[in-house]
Amino acid sequence: MVKIVAEFRQEREALNDLVMKYADLTIKRFYGLDSQAYREGALPPKTKEMLGLVASLVLRCDDCIKYHVIRCKEEGVSTDEMVEVLGIGLVVGGSITIPHLRRALQAWDELGN
Amino acid sequence: MVKIVAEFRQEREALNDLVMKYADLTIKRFYGLDSQAYREGALPPKTKEMLGLVASLVLRCDDCIKYHVIRCKEEGVSTDEMVEVLGIGLVVGGSITIPHLRRALQAWDELGN
Amino acid sequence: MVKIVAEFRQEREALNDLVMKYADLTIKRFYGLDSQAYREGALPPKTKEMLGLVASLVLRCDDCIKYHVIRCKEEGVSTDEMVEVLGIGLVVGGSITIPHLRRALQAWDELGN
Amino acid sequence: MVKIVAEFRQEREALNDLVMKYADLTIKRFYGLDSQAYREGALPPKTKEMLGLVASLVLRCDDCIKYHVIRCKEEGVSTDEMVEVLGIGLVVGGSITIPHLRRALQAWDELGN
Amino acid sequence: MVKIVAEFRQEREALNDLVMKYADLTIKRFYGLDSQAYREGALPPKTKEMLGLVASLVLRCDDCIKYHVIRCKEEGVSTDEMVEVLGIGLVVGGSITIPHLRRALQAWDELGN
Amino acid sequence: MVKIVAEFRQEREALNDLVMKYADLTIKRFYGLDSQAYREGALPPKTKEMLGLVASLVLRCDDCIKYHVIRCKEEGVSTDEMVEVLGIGLVVGGSITIPHLRRALQAWDELGN
Numbered sequence: 001m002v003k004i005v006a007e008f009r010q011e012r013e014a015l016n017d018l019v020m021k022y023a024d025l026t027i028k029r030f031y032g033l034d035s036q037a038y039r040e041g042a043l044p045p046k047t048k049e050m051l052g053l054v055a056s057l058v059l060r061c062d063d064c065i066k067y068h069v070i071r072c073k074e075e076g077v078s079t080d081e082m083v084e085v086l087g088i089g090l091v092v093g094g095s096i097t098i099p100h101l102r103r104a105l106q107a108w109d110e111l112g113n
Numbered sequence: 114m115v116k117i118v119a120e121f122r123q124e125r126e127a128l129n130d131l132v133m134k135y136a137d138l139t140i141k142r143f144y145g146l147d148s149q150a151y152r153e154g155a156l157p158p159k160t161k162e163m164l165g166l167v168a169s170l171v172l173r174c175d176d177c178i179k180y181h182v183i184r185c186k187e188e189g190v191s192t193d194e195m196v197e198v199l200g201i202g203l204v205v206g207g208s209i210t211i212p213h214l215r216r217a218l219q220a221w222d223e224l225g226n
Numbered sequence: 227m228v229k230i231v232a233e234f235r236q237e238r239e240a241l242n243d244l245v246m247k248y249a250d251l252t253i254k255r256f257y258g259l260d261s262q263a264y265r266e267g268a269l270p271p272k273t274k275e276m277l278g279l280v281a282s283l284v285l286r287c288d289d290c291i292k293y294h295v296i297r298c299k300e301e302g303v304s305t306d307e308m309v310e311v312l313g314i315g316l317v318v319g320g321s322i323t324i325p326h327l328r329r330a331l332q333a334w335d336e337l338g339n
Numbered sequence: 340m341v342k343i344v345a346e347f348r349q350e351r352e353a354l355n356d357l358v359m360k361y362a363d364l365t366i367k368r369f370y371g372l373d374s375q376a377y378r379e380g381a382l383p384p385k386t387k388e389m390l391g392l393v394a395s396l397v398l399r400c401d402d403c404i405k406y407h408v409i410r411c412k413e414e415g416v417s418t419d420e421m422v423e424v425l426g427i428g429l430v431v432g433g434s435i436t437i438p439h440l441r442r443a444l445q446a447w448d449e450l451g452n
Numbered sequence: 453m454v455k456i457v458a459e460f461r462q463e464r465e466a467l468n469d470l471v472m473k474y475a476d477l478t479i480k481r482f483y484g485l486d487s488q489a490y491r492e493g494a495l496p497p498k499t500k501e502m503l504g505l506v507a508s509l510v511l512r513c514d515d516c517i518k519y520h521v522i523r524c525k526e527e528g529v530s531t532d533e534m535v536e537v538l539g540i541g542l543v544v545g546g547s548i549t550i551p552h553l554r555r556a557l558q559a560w561d562e563l564g565n
Numbered sequence: 566m567v568k569i570v571a572e573f574r575q576e577r578e579a580l581n582d583l584v585m586k587y588a589d590l591t592i593k594r595f596y597g598l599d600s601q602a603y604r605e606g607a608l609p610p611k612t613k614e615m616l617g618l619v620a621s622l623v624l625r626c627d628d629c630i631k632y633h634v635i636r637c638k639e640e641g642v643s644t645d646e647m648v649e650v651l652g653i654g655l656v657v658g659g660s661i662t663i664p665h666l667r668r669a670l671q672a673w674d675e676l677g678n
Contacts, residue, residue: 018671018674019666019667022648022670022673022674024380025375026372026375026376026649026656029375030372030652030656033204033365033368033369033372034204034660037200037201037204041193041197042191042197043198047160050160051167051201055167055168055171055202055206056205057168058168058320059172061625061661063663063664078155079474080154083155083475083476083479084156084161084476084478085156085164086479087150087478087479088150088151088164088165089164090478090482091146091321091482092168092320092321092322093172093322094317094318094319094322094323095482096284096511096516097320099515099516101479102467102470105470105473105474106470109470128328131331134331135309135334136309137306137310137313137493139313139316139317139488139489140312140316140327142481143313146485147321169322171661172322173400174286176324177322177324177325192361193363196361196362197363197365199366200365200366200369204369204659204660206659207623207655207656207658207660207661208369209394209658209659212401215357219357222357222360244441244444244445245441245444247444247448248418248448249422250419250426250606252423252601252602253422253426253440255597255598256598258594259543259591260434260437260543262591263540263591267532267536268533268536269502269536273499273502274536276495276499276503277503277506277540278540278544280503280506281435281506281507281509281510281544282435284507285435285510285511287435289437289438290434290544304494306493307494310489310493310500311503313489314504317489318504318507318511318516319511372656376653376656380645380649381645381648382615382650386612386615387649389608390615390616390619390650390653391653393619394619394620394622394657395657397623397624398623398658417607419606420607423606423607423608423613424608426602427602427613427617427620428616428620430547430598430602431621431629432545432546432620432624433543433544435510435545435546436546531587532589536589536591538592539589539595542591542592542595547599548626548629550628551626551628553584553592554580554583557583
């Protein structure tokens with residue numbers, strides 16, 4: 001799991017430096033809002049990360065998918081649950097999501113299940 | 114709740130008649146698969162319906178949103194949970210989802226919360 | 227068939243009047259290009275209309291779908307062929323296309339097959 | 340101009356009532372952010388509304404298009420400028436945007452140019 | 453042609469191993485349905501592959517485009533036909549498809565026309 | 566600035582050679598139309614490039630974003646203006662645009678602001 005999480009954290013820090021170099025109040029507030037939406041509320045973070053993942057899959061954003069796959073792992077999503085989340089994304093979004101589902105499973109596989 | 118559910122069931126039956134009049138094996142099998150994806154598995158139907166809803170919101174399909182809003186109600190999703198699901202869709206999908214979020218809340222409101 | 231084709235032609239003329247009232251050279255040239263792309267070439271108009279239909283279905287544009295369904299009928303697409311075109315769109319585009327597939331079949335049905 | 344603007348304001352108020360009935364902090368903050376992004380900054384509101392319009396056109400959201408068409412009018416966008424904004428959206432987004440461009444011009448026309 | 457087809461087949465096998473390691477019934481059935489939709493029916497596989505290609509182009513999925521470009525070649529699509537399919541996708545989907553059209557033509561070029 | 570602009574121009578020339586090798590009249594005319602839409606008119610090229618950029622961001626096309634970021638720089642867009650354009654795209658298109666906004670800012674950063 002170390003490699004993916006390490007790379008992810010490294011990229012994220014580099015990203016934050018670049019974004020913070022340029023971001024105005026709108027962008028900064030969006031980032032704050034993005035974090036807030038996934039925090040514990042009526043729904044637990046685990047469910048929220050699965051929601052973020054399926055949304056990312058049907059919108060076909062590989063970076064977003066990878067982020068939520070890692071977060072799902074951290075929140076204790078099981079392999080059977082992961083496969084069901086991806087299956088719903090596949091049925092809703094169609095075969096056009098297959099290349100992204102494939103890369104989602106690659107990331108999941110590397111996280112050591 | 115009667116009006117929305119009644120209309121929904123009526124439209125659905127009319128739809129099924131039309132689809133079944135024309136559908137070949139591919140379309141019929143897709144319909145079967147679509148039902149199967151939301152059945153009890155590692156994840157309960159309630160979670161799966163929330164996944165279907167957030168996917169429908171970010172893809173901005175009003176008919177799909179309405180369907181999953183009704184199904185979420187049937188599966189016992191609370192108003193606080195519903196609002197958090199929609200909030201994640203809004204943050205992921207942006208302001209372009211607002212007209213659909215609005216209609217989702219209208220449907221939810223009519224379902225009698 | 228009369229009703230749909232009549233409405234379609236009426237709307238199209240009203241549209242053309244409005245568009246021509248405002249269109250600059252960019253918009254006018256786009257309209258010309260749009261017509262040209264579906265003309266007889268290496269591929270016959272029938273195939274091109276089916277291509278336009280499947281593209282419209284996966285992009286989920288009801289007006290575009292209706293236009294190409296009518297054009298497919300005019301070009302002699304059979305019901306079996308129509309259903310297979312829609313089936314490919316459904317598999318590629320996922321369940322999110324179902325409300326549009328449904329309306330495509332409604333239009334096809336009214337065209338008197 | 341009265342009819343469109345009146346309807347728009349009426350719908351907006353009804354919307355705000357419904358959204359405010361249900362909205363949690365995430366949704367409320369998103370609404371605040373949405374307003375902020377279009378305020379006077381390095382770019383004037385007129386340019387920002389044109390940016391919002393072209394984004395709405397290529398994403399094919401009729402409600403969003405209508406909103407930005409009205410706002411563009413309020414900010415003094417000329418008909419020639421409006422047509423050029425729509426032309427860029429048409430070229431970037433393709434013929435699939437035509438039904439939306441058509442409705443954008445209908446709204447513009449009713450605003451009394 | 454050997455290099456692209458070889459790489460494609462190699463990746464596909466690796467993909468199948470990974471997908472089959474994790475896939476549940478929903479994902480497996482979707483894969484089966486995906487194959488079925490392109491089989492000989494009222495429309496020949498050649499037409500169906502062109503439909504799959506134009507759908508993939510307007511949805512801007514490079515992996516899907518590459519797959520259907522290769523399949524089109526195998527089904528005997530001519531260069532003139534290929535260019536017309538891509539032209540329809542370009543007009544429907546707009547300039548945003550250009551980077552993908554470019555890569556589609558690169559793949560087609562390497563296939564030795 | 567030399568590296569990005571140099572690579573961009575080199576790729577563009579290679580692209581043009583490949584496209585011109587295959588393009589039929591439809592594709593050639595689309596390319597002409599694409600250039601025309603951004604020329605000086607009622608709106609200056611600077612505004613049009615910002616429109617092209619925000620459209621590319623919400624449609625999440627990295628190649629298109631890079632192209633318009635470079636063109637914005639050439640047309641004298643300031644860093645504050647660039648950040649506001651990206652902020653509108655982010656709010657309209659949601660968190661799914663973040664990986665693209667990130668790469669837009671990377672390109673902008675390398676252009677030497």
